[in-house]
Amino acid sequence: MKVGIAGCAGRMGQMLLKMLSQAPGVLVVGGTERKGSPALGMDLGALAGTDPFGITVNDDPAGLFEAADVVIDFTNPSATALHAGFAARGGTAHVIGTTGLDSDQQAAVARAAQKAPIVMAANMSLGVNLLEQVIEQMARILDSDWDIEIVEMHHRHKVDAPSGTALILGEAAARGRGTTLRRVAKRGRDGHTGPRAKGEIGFAALRGGDVVGDHTVIFAVDGERVEVTHKASSREIFARGAVKAVLWAAGKTPGLYTMKDVLGFSVGGAASNGQ
Numbered sequence: 246m247k248v249g250i251a252g253c254a255g256r257m258g259q260m261l262l263k264m265l266s267q268a269p270g271v272l273v274v275g276g277t278e279r280k281g282s283p284a285l286g287m288d289l290g291a292l293a294g295t296d297p298f299g300i301t302v303n304d305d306p307a308g309l310f311e312a313a314d315v316v317i318d319f320t321n322p323s324a325t326a327l328h329a330g331f332a333a334r335g336g337t338a339h340v341i342g343t344t345g346l347d348s349d350q351q352a353a354v355a356r357a358a359q360k361a362p363i364v365m366a367a368n369m370s371l372g373v374n375l376l377e378q379v380i381e382q383m384a385r386i387l388d389s390d391w392d393i394e395i396v397e398m399h400h401r402h403k404v405d406a407p408s409g410t411a412l413i414l415g416e417a418a419a420r421g422r423g424t425t426l427r428r429v430a431k432r433g434r435d436g437h438t439g440p441r442a443k444g445e446i447g448f449a450a451l452r453g454g455d456v457v458g459d460h461t462v463i464f465a466v467d468g469e470r471v472e473v474t475h476k477a478s479s480r481e482i483f484a485r486g487a488v489k490a491v492l493w494a495a496g497k498t499p500g501l502y503t504m505k506d507v508l509g510f511s512v513g514g515a516a517s518n519g520q
């Protein structure tokens with residue numbers, strides 16, 4: 246299977262290069278970065294920390310989508326929306342890990358998924374995808390006297406907030422409550438906010454150091470509190486999930502898929518990709 250990596254010099258891109266170069270049956274056929282990137286022209290092996298691949302980083306995403314069966318994309322929202330168009334053009338499978346897409350960018354991906362198989366997930370780890378199911382169930386069981394708050398912490402380089410994972414956990418909680426996150430989200434508090442509104446789902450985003458990704462969903466009621474936490478201590482957990490998604494997506498019929506499809510589990514309720 247021929248695989249291309251968009252954003253191959255990034256934190257996730259480099260890890261994926263290394264993992265995919267060792268995956269049986271996978272041939273890495275190219276890697277892209279943005280125009281003007283200092284990584285352009287570097288051998289992919291130098292980024293993966295392996296022997297040379299004999300392939301250099303370029304800024305030609307159209308060519309990458311033509312050459313590959315599957316392109317994996319951990320870049321930024323505008324690049325990802327553009328890439329989805331290339332996926333649609335040739336029916337190339339597209340695995341998207343990028344977070345922070347706005348509604349227009351999400352719509353562009355959804356349109357592309359009518360022509361190509363696209364797996365999109367804000368968090369590709371097994372643990373978070375399991376947690377999402379658990380949170381939906383907990384929110385279904387606990388009544389609206391229980392306040393739901395979501396706290397996340399990430400490294401100082403992260404540019405979007407709340408994290409895509411915090412949003413999918415919020416969506417899972419909202420589904421469990423029979424509503425949508427759009428209706429009940431409270432994305433940050435500052436100043437004289439007044440008392441908490443019943444039923445809202447609150448978010449707090451912390452940034453610092455090299456934290457890979459911590460998420461806690463808090464259910465609080467008078468007299469007790471339940472907190473469910475996932476801590477990522479290595480980006481390998483995301484890369485392992487992404488490689489599974491690559492192997493799964495090749496040759497699938499067009500559609501917008503999630504990691505629940507890839508991992509093959511669902512405890513009930515519709516899944517979300519949380520972008």
Ligand SMILES: NC(=O)C1=CN([C@@H]2O[C@H](COP(=O)(O)OP(=O)(O)OC[C@H]3O[C@@H](n4cnc5c(N)ncnc54)[C@H](OP(=O)(O)O)[C@@H]3O)[C@@H](O)[C@H]2O)C=CC1
Pocket residue numbers: 251252253254255256257258277278279280282319320321324341342343344345366367368369370409483
């Ligand atoms: N779904 C999941 O499991 C996970 C998702 N993520 C998400 O993935 C994304 C990337 O994260 P991370 O690897 O930490 O970020 P990085 O900034 O380290 O990597 C992104 C890479 O994409 C490059 N890039 C920017 N524009 C383009 C373009 N037009 N074409 C090709 N490459 C481009 C960046 O270059 P430059 O720096 O020069 O702009 C950079 O090298 C984020 O949205 C993050 O939230 C992260 C981890 C797990």
Ligand SMILES: O=C(O)C1=N[C@H](C(=O)O)C[C@H](O)C1
Pocket residue numbers: 344367368399403407408409410411457458459
């Ligand atoms: O930017 C990151 O690093 C991460 N982003 C994803 C998110 O926004 O949830 C997944 C993970 O938490 C790491």
